[in-house]
Amino acid sequence: MSDPIIVANGLSRRFGDTLAVAELTLEVNRGEVFGFLGHNGAGKTTTVRLLNGVLTPSAGQARVLGLDPMADGPALRRQTGVLTESPSLDERLSARLNLSLYADLYGVPKAEVKARVDELLATFELAERADDRVGEFSKGMKQRLALARTVVHQPALLFLDEPTAALDPVAARQVHEMILHSARAGRTVFMNTHNLVEAQRLCDRVAVMEHGRLVAVGAPHDLARRLVRNLTVEFELTPDDTAAALQALHGAPGIVSANQRNGVIVVSGAEREAVPELISRLVQAGVRIYQVTPQEPTLEDVYFALHSDAEVKP
Ligand SMILES: Nc1ncnc2c1ncn2[C@@H]1O[C@H](COP(=O)(O)OP(=O)(O)O)[C@@H](O)[C@H]1O
Numbered sequence: 001m002s003d004p005i006i007v008a009n010g011l012s013r014r015f016g017d018t019l020a021v022a023e024l025t026l027e028v029n030r031g032e033v034f035g036f037l038g039h040n041g042a043g044k045t046t047t048v049r050l051l052n053g054v055l056t057p058s059a060g061q062a063r064v065l066g067l068d069p070m071a072d073g074p075a076l077r078r079q080t081g082v083l084t085e086s087p088s089l090d091e092r093l094s095a096r097l098n099l100s101l102y103a104d105l106y107g108v109p110k111a112e113v114k115a116r117v118d119e120l121l122a123t124f125e126l127a128e129r130a131d132d133r134v135g136e137f138s139k140g141m142k143q144r145l146a147l148a149r150t151v152v153h154q155p156a157l158l159f160l161d162e163p164t165a166a167l168d169p170v171a172a173r174q175v176h177e178m179i180l181h182s183a184r185a186g187r188t189v190f191m192n193t194h195n196l197v198e199a200q201r202l203c204d205r206v207a208v209m210e211h212g213r214l215v216a217v218g219a220p221h222d223l224a225r226r227l228v229r230n231l232t233v234e235f236e237l238t239p240d241d242t243a244a245a246l247q248a249l250h251g252a253p254g255i256v257s258a259n260q261r262n263g264v265i266v267v268s269g270a271e272r273e274a275v276p277e278l279i280s281r282l283v284q285a286g287v288r289i290y291q292v293t294p295q296e297p298t299l300e301d302v303y304f305a306l307h308s309d310a311e312v313k314p
């Protein structure tokens with residue numbers, strides 16, 4: 001049964017001539033990690049600001065945790081944690097103090113602050129540097145601290161705006177683990193990202209936004225099945241046959257490209273129906289095939305299927 005924690009109905013926001021969010025109708029269920037995907041300017045940040053009651057909609061309504069974000073903003077924000085695109089930490093202070101001050105600000109009972117801060121420092125792998133000035137931290141550590149700060153008041157719902165955008169892959173992976181940790185602790189996560197790998201890894205469902213409009217919503221796997229008609233297929237061959245295979249595939253109908261990668265021919269853009277024809281071309285050219293593996297479509301494929309007017313990059 002769905003149990004929506006966020007309901008948006010025709011939610012819109014205009015800035016001058018720009019319709020940043022256009023009639024967004026969407027439900028996010030309690031307990032899910034929901035990815036809000038789109039390239040720069042798609043309206044992701046604006047949506048989070050609308051849902052969190054820091055921006056007035058031009059039209060439409062939203063209910064978040066049963067509250068109207070505009071009318072009940074302060075009550076709502078006591079139950080949400082928000083990681084903005086560039087979270088500001090106090091770099092002169094220690095990690096511990098950054099968290100304690102936030103705990104005070106959010107009205108965490110005085111008697112509980114120390115234990116809660118200690119626990120967060122441990123969970124977010126900052127305990128060893130707890131008393132060092134944040135100014136000396138790496139980007140990844142700062143982001144982990146910013147994330148710890150968003151849950152200091154134990155919110156039911158987290159809004160994370162591009163949580164790994166500025167991080168290297170190792171730091172990003174640590175942040176992913178911490179997002180999943182929050183999700184396992186029962187929090188609903190609404191996460192903006194333009195990183196498809198991240199979305200695929202973390203999200204139960206995703207919405208794809210384009211120029212303020214919702215263009216697709218669903219589980220990554222379902223979206224891939226529904227929207228991606230062209231497969232990527234790998235052919236494992238005798239390495240000596242590679243050149244003959246590429247030649248045989250050259251100009252085959254319905255494929256976008258055929259490339260060689262470590263002795264494996266990777267054919268992309270093949271329609272399912274074209275695969276037997278490709279195999280038969282290879283066999284006729286005398287190529288010995290050991291294995292044919294169609295790749296599961298990914299969210300990236302979904303993205304490209306949706307943005308097939310090629311000038312748009314993910
Ligand atoms: N405060 C603002 N004033 C004017 N235009 C804005 C403002 N905030 C966002 N926009 C515009 O709204 C559109 C969506 O922006 P945004 O929500 O920040 O997208 P995203 O987070 O997906 O990159 C963009 O065209 C952006 O320039």
Ligand SMILES: [Mg+2]
Nearest residue numbers: 044045046085
């Ligand atoms: Mg943004």
